[in-house]
Amino acid sequence: MQNLSTILKSVSKPGRYTGGEYGQIIKDKKSVDLRVAFCFPDTYEIGMSNLGVRILYGALNEMDGVWCERVYAPWPDMEEKMREFSIPLFALESKDAIKDFDIIATSLQYELCYTTAVNMIDLAGLPIFAKDRGEDSPVLLAGGPCAYNAEPVADFYDIFSIGEGEEALPELCSLMQKMKKDGTYTKSAFLREASHLKGFYVPSLYNVEYNEDGTIKCFEPKYDDVPKRVEKRIVEDLNTSFFPTKPVMPFIETVHDRIMLETFRGCIRGCRFCQAGMVFRPVREKNAEVLNRQAKEIFKNTGYNEISLTSLSISDYSCLESATDLLLEWTNPCKVNLSLPSLRADSFTKELMEKVSSVRQSGLTFAPEAGTQRLRDAINKNLYESDLMNAVRLAFEGGKSLVKLYFMNGLPTETYEDIEGIAVLAKHVVDEFYKMPVRPKKPVSVTVSVSCFVPKPHTPFQWEPQNSLEELCDKQHFLGTKIADRRIRYNWHEARVSRLEAVFSKGDRRLSKAIAYAVGQGMRFDAWDEYFDYDKWMDVFEKCGIDPSFYANRRIGYDEILPWDVIDIGVSKSFLISESKKAYENKTTPNCKEKCSGCGANKLGGDVTWCPKMK
Amino acid sequence: MVPQNEIIPIRIKFKKYGSLMYVSHLDTAKTMQRIMLRAGIDIWYTEGFNPQPKIVFAVPLPVGVESECEFMDIKINSYMSCEEIASRLSANFPDEMKIIDVYVPEVKLKNIVYIDYEMEITSPNVGENTANEIEELLSKDVYVIKKSKGTEKEINVRDYIRSVSVKNEDGRIKIYTVLCGGGDKNINPELVIEAIRSNTNLLNSSPVEEYYSIMRKRMLCEDLTEFK
Secondary structure, X not given: OHHHHHXXXXXXXXXXXXXXXXXXXXXXXXXXOEEEEEEXXXXXXXXXXXXXXXXXXHHHHOOOOEEEEXXXXXXXXXXHHHHHOOOOOEOOOOOOEHHHOOEEEEEOOOHHHXXXXXXXXXXXXXXXXXXXXXXXXXXXXXXXXXHHHOHHHOOOOOEEEOEOOOOHHHHHHHHHHHHHHOOOOOHHHHHHHHOOOOOEEOHHHEEEEEOOOOOEEEEEEOOOOOOOOEEXXXXXXXXXXXXXXXXXXXXXXXXXOOEEEXXXXXXXXXXXXXXXXXXXXXXXXXXXXXXXXXXXXXXXXHOOOEEEEEOOOHHHOOOHHHHHXXXXXXXXXXXOEEEOOOOOHHHOOXXXXXXXXXXXXXXXXXXXXXXXXXXXXXXXXXXXXXXXXHHHHHHHHOOXXXXXXXXXXXXXXXXXXXXXXXXXXXXXXXXXXXXXXXXXXXOOEEEEEEEEOOOOOOOOOOOXXXXXXXXXXXXXXXXXXXXXXXXXEEEEOOHHXXXXXXXXXXXXXXXXXXXHHHHHOOXXXXXXXXXXXXXXXXXXXXXXXXXXHHHHOOOOOOOOEOXXXXXXXXXXHHHHHHHHHHHHOOOOOOOOOOOOOOOOHHHHOOOOOOOOOOO | OOOOOOOEEEEEEEEEOHHHHHOOHHHHHHHHHHHXXXXXXXXXXXXXXXXXXXXXXXXXXXXXXXXXXXXXXXEEOOOXXXXXXXXXXXXXXXXXXXXXXXXXXXXXXXXXXXXXXXXEEEOOOOOOOHHHHHHHHHHOOOEEEEEEOOEEEXXXXXXXXXXXXXXXXXXXXXEEEEEEEOOOOEOOOHHHHHHHHHHOOOOOOOOOOOEEEEEEEEEEOOOOOEOO
């Protein structure tokens, strides 16, 4: 591709578009009967860091006859050149145009990637709306966390993968291989057949009608053989499931340039605002031996000098002690660092800190989420101030003087007293430092980082309205006036970004009109500060006759049909309702290890979980 | 003979081409560290609080330039034959990077003073006299703006050219030139292209119609003998 090679000289970070990395998978086209383009609607640096995509890239390429390649969103300077010289979106490995592939898969990790994702369809040279693409066009598949409410982008994709994909996607590919082989393949026949596979949602096979007030009147499959609800897929046993041990090694620096080792899926905690805590249920663990074996193999295959043990809450990993013991035996002599993100303050121990003390980090991060015990109980955080104080004391004893605390503004039931509690809590951390008889020489610094609550589908707070933009800004300002200590640094998230996230996370199919219009207006990379344009979005909504408040700021009734009701995450609606009501009584729910609260997710199965087995 | 049981200096000569021309010097350095670890080379680490495997590169290769003569020096803590090092590194190199030679160096990297480049320009505007015109252009004072880290400086390209010969080969312009490439005085070969671009009718239209490539061929010592 002479064109490509000369164009690359004139764009920023050309290494994003060249492929050629160690570990990339090249297959002989003659031995391949199914080609998959795996798109990530953000830059190479972000996309290459995504563990889910790494897993699926590996799992699909394990298959005979299937070649999966990577595609990332070109930065606007590259897009401009591609359009100028008519270069359609291509895959990094072969440089072939993806419009000629069999499947174009897209990972939707967060709502603000929607315009970038849809723009990639256009850059490929395909009509963006599924209904406008012919029988001979590739099948467009989307998955990832956003697929738990696929409706805002339902009109752009042919099919969605719901839940974990490393077993589901190979099944889908096998079905396509089989149908193409025996001559029964047409795109529509395939989609109909795929809707019978577990974990696949084909939006065009459902009819949605609306009431006059804009709420959903009915949401029904068009045919009897199409499931009324699509149950998410899970991998039952993480010890035997596929995990990539020979990842592609990026040349250019990526966000997570290290070994990411998945320890377990799901979370025992059940914080009421947290979507991940609900949709990844039930908890399933990998055992320490398997983890250690995978770590050794990846180290040998990559040369990375840092291992990060990933999970939603690492201190809840029941094999943490044995796993870190096994790892440290060889990571220390090999000069490999161990890092444990997502630590909970209530299970932070001296032993744990000593194990990771070789890591060159001068600070620790905890997420109390709310400033008062009352609000922490309402959101089911199950964390006490004494836990946090124990944790910071240990950190200070260990020579660390930087503490970062994460909070959220705008949580349901929040009062200004709760907000002031954030400042009080941060001050207590500072005071704790000076109470220590022996403390680090460096001065203490506490960073308070506050985001805005975004109500998410499939959580106990899914019916909640988000605070208005004015309320959120007012709360941010109020907290600023309560923090007077110069040892406390305060930063907050852009409330307008959170509002847009709220619109899209709880949106329905009617939003596709706005997304298409925004893409036409040149909007993309909305998650990037330099491209985020709130006023332009408000203008888009107005032109498309959409009221963003309907989605973001309206309290939804428990009996209303929700756009995402078609997706069954395993957790029952009655559990979510009971959790929602308990929030208003400031009542907590025990974690899965203490006691099963009967959320329903154990119907999905899963080995090595805390769930009581279903009869 | 290679001495045993002490820190041994090793020089690695390799080429880097194709799409890897877009991988910057810093990213190449980081990639090499990981290649050493993967290959199981017992490389010497810097001392101090944050030990790093010590790898020294000869002359940074600018982005967009290919090379047949990159050099990097490492030290190893325990004996391993050069053949073994070469075969281990080869197995762990990405596709468009190849080992040319591995040996115990006799002279220092700073002996490099000049670099021999081969450039090729493809353009519909190449005429019968174009080669001569370019050769003439590069034999006289020719000023270009050098941009680095936000500062702009005018430099005379001719001051950096040791020798230059321009030919028309099958309608393409080939430039064979030896440029200053040492630590004290060096020039990015792109500036030679820039001098041509701003003083001729070449390379001023779309990058699809007209394009160029630059290849580093050899590193040279003060006396123009090939550096080893």
